[in-house]
Amino acid sequence: xxxxxxxxxxxxxxxxxxxxxxxxxxxxxxxxxxxxxxxxxxxxxxxxxxxxxxxxxxxxxxxxxxxxxxxxxxxxxxxxxxxxxxxxxxxxxxxxxxxxxxxxxxxxxxxxxxxxxxxxxxxxxxxxxxxxxxxxxxxxxxxxxxxxxxxxxxxxxxxxxxxxxxxxxxxxxxxxxxxxxxxxxxxxxxxxxxxxxxxxxxxxxxxxxxxxxxxxxxxxxxxxxxxxxxxxxxxxxxxxxxxxxxxxxxxxxxxxxxxxxx
Amino acid sequence: xxxxxxxxxxxxxxxxxxxxxxxxxxxxxxxxxxxxxxxxxxxxxxxxxxxxxxxxxxxxxxxxxxxxxxxxxxxxxxxxxxxxxxxxxxxxxxxxxxxxxxxxxxxxxxxxxxxxxxxxxxxxxxxxxxxxxxxxxxxxxxxxxxxxxxxxxxxxxxxxxxxxxxxxxxxxxxxxxxxxxxxxxxxxxxxxxxxxxxxxxxx
Numbered sequence: 001x002x003x004x005x006x007x008x009x010x011x012x013x014x015x016x017x018x019x020x021x022x023x024x025x026x027x028x029x030x031x032x033x034x035x036x037x038x039x040x041x042x043x044x045x046x047x048x049x050x051x052x053x054x055x056x057x058x059x060x061x062x063x064x065x066x067x068x069x070x071x072x073x074x075x076x077x078x079x080x081x082x083x084x085x086x087x088x089x090x091x092x093x094x095x096x097x098x099x100x101x102x103x104x105x106x107x108x109x110x111x112x113x114x115x116x117x118x119x120x121x122x123x124x125x126x127x128x129x130x131x132x133x134x135x136x137x138x139x140x141x142x143x144x145x146x147x148x149x150x151x152x153x154x155x156x157x158x159x160x161x162x163x164x165x166x167x168x169x170x171x172x173x174x175x176x177x178x179x180x181x182x183x184x185x186x187x188x189x190x191x192x193x194x195x196x197x198x199x200x201x202x203x204x205x206x207x208x209x210x211x212x213x214x215x216x217x218x219x220x221x222x223x224x225x226x227x228x229x230x231x232x233x234x235x236x237x238x239x240x241x242x243x244x245x246x247x248x249x250x251x252x253x254x255x256x257x258x259x260x261x262x
Numbered sequence: 263x264x265x266x267x268x269x270x271x272x273x274x275x276x277x278x279x280x281x282x283x284x285x286x287x288x289x290x291x292x293x294x295x296x297x298x299x300x301x302x303x304x305x306x307x308x309x310x311x312x313x314x315x316x317x318x319x320x321x322x323x324x325x326x327x328x329x330x331x332x333x334x335x336x337x338x339x340x341x342x343x344x345x346x347x348x349x350x351x352x353x354x355x356x357x358x359x360x361x362x363x364x365x366x367x368x369x370x371x372x373x374x375x376x377x378x379x380x381x382x383x384x385x386x387x388x389x390x391x392x393x394x395x396x397x398x399x400x401x402x403x404x405x406x407x408x409x410x411x412x413x414x415x416x417x418x419x420x421x422x423x424x425x426x427x428x429x430x431x432x433x434x435x436x437x438x439x440x441x442x443x444x445x446x447x448x449x450x451x452x453x454x455x456x457x458x459x460x461x462x463x464x465x
Binding site: 058060061064065067068069071073074091094095097098099123249250 | 264267268270271295296297298313315316317319321322323324325327328329
């Protein structure tokens, strides 16, 4: 097989005008949302299964760590952005209780439907609302939420700065943002193993399980194009978040960023 | 941290399963609904927060920020003593058990586990049949009694050996006598030093 193994260098050339990245491809900004939507329409029905297979179940520990770091209390208002199939929303619904509220928001209605059906099958109906929304322009009033989480969704957003500013707006003073996302591995050896896994094994698994290798190739590419730990921290600071910290998980393959609005 | 999270995740599943097996647990869970109890064990790097709702969720308080309705701080060695309310008072007096927040909540929390009663025989009979379940249950009960008796016997034997055959440890009566002599000596020494001080001031 001819080695079309991409490297991070391929994406590092500067963008012009209305261009943005869709994985390693350069596309028009107005096209990206639709292309991402197509990816998630395709993977929605097998999303949870693929997450378990691709991460060998470790994604559940990453998400546990996110909830551990959330400081969630009964009665609080939570926005789970790009919440997709509702892994985090299910737990937040139990933790906030009947006096709290969880909004599961996703730009993709296929993912939202899968999430809604899953949560309803779990008996979680009373304090969860479902909203199809774009992270760049959230349809909620200012100062609405105690907590906003976005797990494995930020890298798919076309204008991340706009999304971060929108999240900042809807957070209450004292509220916090948690971003769980793939990031830059801490160690070179791990990085190489990770590259092999992402660019060869993942698309193959995608082909076998979901009959869609291209979507999982996009997954691997989009991870490489996402800002690293320090860059994302700076982006959060620029829109106004304070006390920003991040924790590397599984050697930096995933990072959890946390910032506060004061 | 992943190891601890995995352990906590497993413990959460086990506790939820055990609570489901006890038909009376729902009644004991009601006063805990949507409350959080933080348990801080000295041996663990971070506290564990018990969150009660339709099920129990365990959270790890990695950076000690999680506020809870009640916080219980103790060491692992004190855990077994929590089943006895007399010992609980002693632990609090000795400051080996610290309670902050809603004390009644702590009591409900304790009762949830102390009063856990699972009919293992009925559970086993679903898979093995009544006769085999009964025999297994009876055998396990006897084994447990024998082990407890054996441990008790071993401790008694060890104490006797240490005191009588190879006198490594002193008899309690001898220790008490020695302590009394030491106290008398201390009192005499203090009286002597007071007398000396008086003589010095006169001189």
